Amino acid sequence: MADSSTIEPLSDGTQQLPSSKQNGTNNYLIKVSDALPSHHEIQKFLTASNCGAISTFTGITRDNFAGKKVTSLSYEGYTPMAVKELTNLCCDAQKKYPNVARMVAVHILGDCPVGEASVVVGSSSPHRREAIACTEYLIDELKGRVPIWKKEIYEGDEQSVWKENVEWKDGRRRRVMVKEESS
Amino acid sequence: VHSKEAGSSRRQQFRIPMATITIKILFFASAREAAGGITSTNLELDADGADTQVLRTKLASLYPKLAPLVQDEENLTLALNEEYVDMGEVKQLSSGDTVALIPPISGG
Numbered sequence: 196m197a198d199s200s201t202i203e204p205l206s207d208g209t210q211q212l213p214s215s216k217q218n219g220t221n222n223y224l225i226k227v228s229d230a231l232p233s234h235h236e237i238q239k240f241l242t243a244s245n246c247g248a249i250s251t252f253t254g255i256t257r258d259n260f261a262g263k264k265v266t267s268l269s270y271e272g273y274t275p276m277a278v279k280e281l282t283n284l285c286c287d288a289q290k291k292y293p294n295v296a297r298m299v300a301v302h303i304l305g306d307c308p309v310g311e312a313s314v315v316v317g318s319s320s321p322h323r324r325e326a327i328a329c330t331e332y333l334i335d336e337l338k339g340r341v342p343i344w345k346k347e348i349y350e351g352d353e354q355s356v357w358k359e360n361v362e363w364k365d366g367r368r369r370r371v372m373v374k375e376e377s378s
Numbered sequence: 379v380h381s382k383e384a385g386s387s388r389r390q391q392f393r394i395p396m397a398t399i400t401i402k403i404l405f406f407a408s409a410r411e412a413a414g415g416i417t418s419t420n421l422e423l424d425a426d427g428a429d430t431q432v433l434r435t436k437l438a439s440l441y442p443k444l445a446p447l448v449q450d451e452e453n454l455t456l457a458l459n460e461e462y463v464d465m466g467e468v469k470q471l472s473s474g475d476t477v478a479l480i481p482p483i484s485g486g
Contacts, residue, residue, distance in 0.1 A: 273457070339483075370464050
């Protein structure tokens with residue numbers, strides 16, 4: 196948590212405000228279940244009177260992979276740990292982007308047909324730079340940390356495949372390297 | 379009247395049984411499929427030296443189709459009580475622990 200006496204202004208001149216609720220999880224909407232909150236619910240949650248910017252990212256099932264026709268994705272999760280990791284994620288994002296007021300990190304479980312949303316992450320901040328950067332951080336980190344798996348289901352006889360995020364392997368190697376440096 | 383020696387040999391006949399611990403295993407995604415579709419099970423391990431390395435070996439012997447995956451630390455991570463065990467780390471296990479088998483993730 197930033198010490199209010201030593202906060203530097205951001206490069207665009209924005210003054211950083213000490214946040215009294217930096218670790219307050221009532222500023223984070225986190226959900227892992229068989230239905231996403233509605234778009235309206237997400238926007239409403241992210242809206243804060245001191246924020247001029249809301250930035251969200253939505254992940255949608257795509258209809259193709261490596262020349263194969265995808266009909267649907269199927270998501271499985273270690274739900275209590277996924278919620279825990281999403282919470283930790285938001286806390287880490289808060290440290291990186293202290294002016295962000297609210298965050299959303301929600302993920303579906305079960306079937307997600309082509310064109311449907313599987314994940315939404317988002318944030319709100321006084322000015323746009325932090326919200327945009329924070330939202331990007333949330334999805335990148337989610338892909339490297341949160342214990343959820345997707346199976347890609349194809350048209351016809353093609354065997355369905357468990358996908359693997361490149362962010363997962365990269366993250367694991369980074370964690371081992373950091374440990375080795377500190378030992 | 380029992381002599382000291384007779385007493386000792388009698389004591390040796392009653393061996394203290396080795397303590398065991400019971401832990402819960404959760405199977406996910408490809409690990410679940412490789413283990414025949416099982417989602418969770420309770421497992422008994424010798425308390426002495428019970429750790430994540432020993433657990434991998436035990437799971438490999440109980441679920442032969444899972445063996446290549448569970449013994450491959452690169453491709454099968456463990457989570458102990460909802461915290462990842464880092465590569466190269468070996469964690470001690472206690473009764474009541476939950477260990478989840480975590481193949482490479484793909485959320486988002």
